[in-house]
Amino acid sequence: MKLVQKQFLKGSREFEIVDDTVNVRIRTPFKEEKMTVVLTVLNPEPVVNKPFLEFHSRVKCGPLLSLVLDKPDTETFNAFVNELKQRAREEYNAFAGLKAGSRPERLAGNVYEEPPNFDEPAKNQPGKTGKPVSIANVDSAIQMLKQHLDVEEITPLLTALEALREDPENESCFDQLVKSFDDLGPRQGAVLTYAPYVSVLLSDDPFGY
Known part of the structure; x- marks a missing residue:
């Protein structure tokens, strides 16, 4: 479309x-x-x-x-x-629901006479899901990103993930991950495609992870 x-x-x-x-x-x-x-x-x-x-x-x-x-x-x-x-x-x-490291396969609302009304920007920021960080999933995410994406374009994110892997209970490591992901802009989509566990780390809804 x-x-x-x-x-x-x-x-x-x-x-x-x-x-x-x-x-x-x-x-x-x-x-x-x-x-x-x-x-x-x-x-x-x-x-x-x-x-x-x-x-x-x-x-x-x-x-x-x-x-x-x-x-x-x-x-x-x-x-x-x-x-x-x-x-x-x-x-x-x-x-x-995919496990980290898996690669997803490529894959009506109301009709209005006037442009639909939409909410103002959400104010809530990402936070910890409350579930333990899976070191294995973080490591898998790092490997997938290094394999499929340009490392130079996502170096701060990889650094943040590696720090989180070494110290998964460190709040500053999580904050570093959030900031580095924020800075990716349009590249966020590619990161989530190859490393969906990153979304789980940043989301309030882990969808069963």
């Missing part, structure tokens, strides 16, 4: 849901930007920050996707938003 939003003199924004990702292309008169966001990292409840509707990360209060409200028209906009919300939930639930 694809959404194309054109703005006079400002360029265009294209969002396309492909399998478990959203491909984004933003064109302005002076440059073109492309990126890919993995659906598992998206909080399925967007927030309004006019003139945009923003989809934030599940563990960071910062927008990963910014859609211009009511463009190109209300019906098309709402249909895409509802599909995006549903797919974000489905993809997250699909990998939530």
